[in-house]
Amino acid sequence: MAVHALKDLSRLCIHTMTTKPWSLGQAIDGYTRVGVSGITVWRQALAPQGPVDSARMLKDSGLKVVSLCRGGFFPGRTATERAAALDDNRRAIEEAATIGAPLIVLVCGAVPSQPLEESRKQIADGIAAVLPEAESAGVKLGIEPLHPMYADSRSAVNTMAQANDIVEAIGSPFLGVTVDVFHLWWDPSLQAEIRRAGKSIFSFHVCDWRTPTRDLLNDRGLMGEGCIDIRRIRGWVEETGFDGAVEVEIFSDEYWAQDQAAFLEKIKAAYLEHS
């Protein structure tokens, strides 16, 4: 099935981390100036002025707040560490409610010195522990499976199948998944697992996979610079009924070193041509 190009910016959302050198205020100014519709706010961008002032700035901007990044990091070696992680997720839920973000993206966490199964169990337990508070606050949680190259220390949830398993086991309309093409493009079961996720797909992230990728963390490509057929994956996601934001999340030392306003123009063009 042919997937149509995105013909305007009405679904374009940008992550504050994509323009990391900018403060929240600069990001808001920059995004609104060029017609971006939505913003996903990273907690680092909230910190300087706090969630209350951030909420006011976001409300005044007219930008749609798509999600807060990021909760998660549930695993820990000790009960104390795991309790601290839960507290941090509770703060994230409060922050999301304050800024009007309907969703928190979960980077689930992993501890290299313990077995993956143990981290995976602690993730499911952690989500179950904070979910009632998310529900009370009206904030959804989206499990974002991370690329297997992050299984050591960032997330023990590395495929859509694993995320779907957790979502099905817990069974709340407030728990779903975040599909990020960078993490998932290689998976031969991706189309089937997107279909399985169905209405539990809460958000959709795009960027590209460069060849070569020069750094495990901060060398993501602009859409069209790499090998991911983003539009095809978007088609699979939209076949489930998803019509939400297409969020541009690029970590790139190369782009962060450039003029961010010029980078934003490149993002707009790449979004229309390749997403």
Next chain:
Amino acid sequence: MAVHALKDLSRLCIHTMTTKPWSLGQAIDGYTRVGVSGITVWRQALAPQGPVDSARMLKDSGLKVVSLCRGGFFPGRTATERAAALDDNRRAIEEAATIGAPLIVLVCGAVPSQPLEESRKQIADGIAAVLPEAESAGVKLGIEPLHPMYADSRSAVNTMAQANDIVEAIGSPFLGVTVDVFHLWWDPSLQAEIRRAGKSIFSFHVCDWRTPTRDLLNDRGLMGEGCIDIRRIRGWVEETGFDGAVEVEIFSDEYWAQDQAAFLEKIKAAYLEHS
């Protein structure tokens, strides 16, 4: 089930690429001096003196030749490229037969500018095309699934499930899989897929996953330096009946910059303690 430590070096095999600064002659001298039992020869190490002289050197050494690395890289944009890849695999089969290697490890290949499904189809076709010649030469082929971070340009086969699917579809006793802990440790279905592979596991590679991993290619850790429970995975592999070599394959700019004889002592100690 508790897995026993390896109590001697009778199953220790080292890849020539692990000691990349050494020529084949230097590697043979170094390995035999410290009691290593087997060698997996990379084709780069054969090239300077050619396969015939290499065969004589290997025979004289008493080292067991475990495998030849590497065949594969079947996908190509054009029929000409794919035909060249088949020719190169045929040369690899001849080289393996010449040096007495019973196995060629296949790094299957991928082309970033074509869909993964297309590369996967070309891989299956390529294996089927050269398998009769491998059978005639008495050389087995082992499909090595590579970590998903190499799906763009090195291998579109990224899980044991995919490798098992190809092996089952082709159905020859000369086609099997190579299990490398570095590529596969993160996979939640690894134990099940190792069990499924059963007697088709032809070889077993070890190293470790460092946190942080500073380079996508050349920052593998010595066993025990990272987060992989190597012994547990070896236990799964041995439950299938596998009792072959435990092959140390480490690509590391850090270790390649050190004295290779001293590195070899570290490998021996790490092998006994952590493999």
